[in-house]
Amino acid sequence: MEVLSRDIKKVPTLRGRVIVTLFYEASTRTRISFEEAGKVLSADVINMSAAGSSVEKGESLLNTGLTLQAMGVDAVVIRHPHAGAPHFLARHLEGVSVINAGDGIHAHPTQALLDLYTVREKLGRLQGLKVVIVGDVMHSRVARSDLWGFSKMGCQVTLCGPATLMPSDFLRPQQAWPDAHPLAGVQITTDLDQAIDGADVVMALRLQTERQTTGFFPSLREYVRRWQVTEDRLRRARPNALVMHPGPMNEGIEISTDLAHGDSSVIVEQVTNGVAVRMALLYRLVIDQAAINQEGPQLSRAKAV
Amino acid sequence: MVRKSGSILSPRTILIRGGRLIDPSQDWDLIADVLIQDGKISSAGSIIDRTSIPEHCQIIDAGGMVVCPGFIDLHSHLREPGFEHKETIATGTRAAARGGFTTLCCMPNTEPAIDNVAVVEFIRRQASAEGAVRVLPIGCVTKGRKGKELAEMEELAAAGVVAFSDDGDPVYDPMLMRLALCYSRDLGLPISNHCQDNSLSRDGVMAEGWVATRLGLPGIPAAAEEAMIARDIALADLTGGRLHLTHLSTAGSVSLLRRALEQGIAVTAEVCPHHLSITDRWVLGGKGADVEAAGPFSYDTSTKVYPPLRADVDVEALLEGLADGVIACIATDHAPHDLASKQVTYQDASFGISVLETALGSLMQLVHEDRLGLSTLVERLTAGPARVLGPDFQDLATLRAGTPADLVIFDPNKEWVVDPGEFASKGKNTPLEGTTLKGRVVATLVEGQVVFQDDPISGRVG
Missing domain, CATH: 3.40.50.1370 (Aspartate/ornithine carbamoyltransferase)
Incomplete structure (x- = not known):
């Protein structure tokens, strides 16, 4: 540094x-x-x-x-x-x-390392933090590496987004993951407000239009209404919560412009x-x-x- | 059709002495002798008195060995014509002989496809000239396997095809499948459908599940197979045609099949050795060991096969279906590939495993683990597939006197390490490379000729 x-x-x-x-x-x-x-x-x-x-x-x-x-x-x-x-x-x-x-769609390990580094730098620790990853988890290698990295470092990871963009194993985790698997404890929800509640880190994922081959959700308008990370929604998180994004951003889709450039954003860091x-x-x-x-x-x- | 293998010249009379004869067609499991004369079984099931052994008779001491009818494979890819760099009829049938198979049904996804009499005759000619075992071609359901219009099925049947299939692809159009099942009724041959709904499997390369999620590989849901099977069963019921389901791989498929049989619908099914013995964890590397993360041995392309390797619950359901006879037979789906088709990323790799030479060993593992009975195993490799083929083929799956001497002798306890370098098949693509299997073919005979003989067999010409 x-x-x-x-x-x-x-x-x-x-x-x-x-x-x-x-x-x-x-x-x-x-x-x-x-x-x-x-x-x-x-x-x-x-x-x-x-x-x-x-x-x-x-x-x-x-x-x-x-x-x-x-x-x-x-x-x-x-x-x-x-x-x-x-x-x-x-x-x-x-x-x-x-x-x-x-x-x-497997992994982007250096992105996960820099995300871990950034969170620890800003919040001083990783153990016990609530990390919410929002959006197209299925097509996101960033999400998969982050999921692995944050879980391993003792964070509670919650995935949130359209059910159609979640790997199906997470929709039926009790059937899918072996007992004691590190990822078996990952939470999943389609309700963003519920997900953000008490979060320390909120990471919005880029909507990967180039990897999506069919319509996973009805319209961008509906996506924005349900899963855009906004100032308003962030109020439910902890006071010093961090807003992250692996980039490049579709501002106004997965993240609101004001939040992307606001005080809680560490996207540049x-x-x-x-x-x-x-x-x-x-x-x-x-x-x-x-x-x-x-x-x-x-x-x-x-x-x- | 049958020929010499290597330098072994088979005498006209062979006595196989003291083996454990397992012949499910006669409910046999006994220690006895088999006498072969002029390519046929002249007597079997009793001890032949030393004084009545014919002159110039080769004696094979089969003590401790299992002697049974030769295995029949309803599903193999010999790749010729068109893909001779992957396999030929000569190499594929030698691989079969090494694996104990005396009859192969070859799938028509060749180039050109087996959709006309000329290709059927080419295959028969090649098999006769160079083949080590019997080859029974399967004809296409549709012209060029394109799924648009029916192939000339009656002419193919007259030329000797034993079933119809567009294998490699399903007959995707439901109306066309209905027509195929209906039209083929009077031909008496099954439609063998590749059970895959492409719009559900899409770009999937392995079973959908936590391993696929962990590795970031696009998954194939069980529903991709089950949706097609449910449709085909409904169409078989509608038309009264004969349906054969290829390579079952999911617990749901076994349930669908079980219910169809209870309803009396004319449907049969096969399962492959790999779907009975290994799971999607093998894609993680480490030969199925509990591996948590991806490592340098992950993404082993030799595990890429359609249908994909699935979970333990599926393996258990398949074994149960095989044991109680819901699944009529074991077929290999032997799919040899050249190195270049597999030495690429997992997503670019071709689907398929080279199975013929490891089938018995991997299935015997199940017997040794008490998960499958030995006589059931033999039945599903002999009489089971013969029943699917129909009454004309029963003689190929029995040790009855007067039938062709197609049989296999195997050592149920011989341990060996899988080395694809020793395969007769051009396809070295096996996930079992380096693993130890218990159970090995000692000799294979087709019409009384020894087409394969492993070293340790003790024989003498006297």
Whole structure:
């Protein structure tokens, strides 16, 4: 964090390391965030998007990965429309760190890390907080990673949105989740007012029009009426409750404009923290574990990060 | 049709001595001998006196082994013509022989599809020239499997197809399914429908449930199968046609089938070895172990199959339906794929498992765990499928004297580790890779010829 607030945002930690961002889906903030994180740490960051690359010539994910491995890259940051694509690469590549920057509707782990970081920074703790995630849970990899992350850190997570946009297991949790599963305790409701009651964190999810293939709800008008997070609704939450959004926002749909830019919003901080969290992650995964163990000079530099 | 396998030249007379004969067609479970002469069973069920053993007779000592009619598979994909890089009739039938199957019914989703006599004849010719076991083609319900208009079903029947199916796809249009069931009544052959309502399964790749949610993979609800089965049962009732339901996978499907049979509707069904033995937890990695989170072994594409692997309750219901005979038979849905079709993301991977060579071993697990009786298992692999095929095929599922000597000898207790590198099938796609199975085929005979023989068998030509 400290490095990001300096006049000259540059430390030599990852000098001579090569990081490729391999994006099979459109992205602005995540890709730039990783790129900035890498560049601040002095890594050479190469951006590759599926459009305009050999992927368009039909190259498979495996061969693209093997090609990057042969070029000696240290880390691949991958975003892919299919769940498990990073796992697939990690299984087939050797000596290359693979970082998941979002895979299908499965996970977006760095987003969850930055969300956790932001909440702890603002509220001082995670244990025992009530976290409400509102909107299109079914198509949201952010929701799934947050669900996992916040549950693991001892928060009570409530999901709220149209029943048609909830994974069906959550609609019949007693049948679906094995006993003692960490996610078995997740609450679910379609009533936003009830969900927000006493909440410490309210996270609005982007309505993912590009992932929805059929009409999951009657109209945007009805969606807004039932599930838009507004100043009015937030009154039911705790006094210092945080309003979050993974971005990009559809202002006026899942979140009202005044709330998005109001005092309780930490949406901008989420973005800043994203760079810091990704710097930490790149450091962890790119620097040789042995060097860390030896408490070499790189570790002392890392402490400055 | 039947041929030599490798360098093994089968003598005209074979005595299989001292095996445990399980023949559900005669309610047999006894220790006795089988004598084979000129491709037929000349006697079985008694101990043959040492002095009356014919000359130049190969003797196979089957002590401790099970000897039963060869298995009949109502559902396999041999991929030829059109997809010879995945499987051929030669490799698929050798895989069958290694798995104890002596008869395969091959599905018509080839290229071109089996929707005309020329393709039927091509398959019969290939099977005769290169096949290790019997091959019975299944014809398309609709021209080109396009689901628009009926194929020339009578001509296909006359050419020797044993059933009709657009497998890989359902007959989706309910009116067309009605017509198919009605039109085929006088042909006496079943319509074998792939039970999948595409508008419910959509882009799903595994069973809907907590594992799919955890992995972020689009799910296929049980209702996608059950809705189609409910519809087909209603249409079978309406038309009086013969309906066969492929690869049942859900508890709800078993209930629907049970109720239809109680009402006297002409319907039969099959279940696959994988749906009886493994669950959707296998997609998480760790071969079904309790794994909480996704890891590098998650998204194992060899577990991707249609219908998808489901939950424990479904497995239990399927086993119950199989045990009480509601489900008539076990079929493999052997679906071999090349590596490139599976070495991709889970969502891009092709559906299907290479089953023929692991079927017996994985089913014997259930016997060893006392979840399935041995004679029931044999029945569902022999007489059960023969009943679905009809009266003309009963001779392929019995050890009665005078019938073709199609039989299998297997060691119920032999443990082995699944190594797809040893498969005869071109399809190495199995989630069982590296697992230990107990129960292995020792020898397979088709019309009295040994088409597969495992090493440890002790035989001598005397």
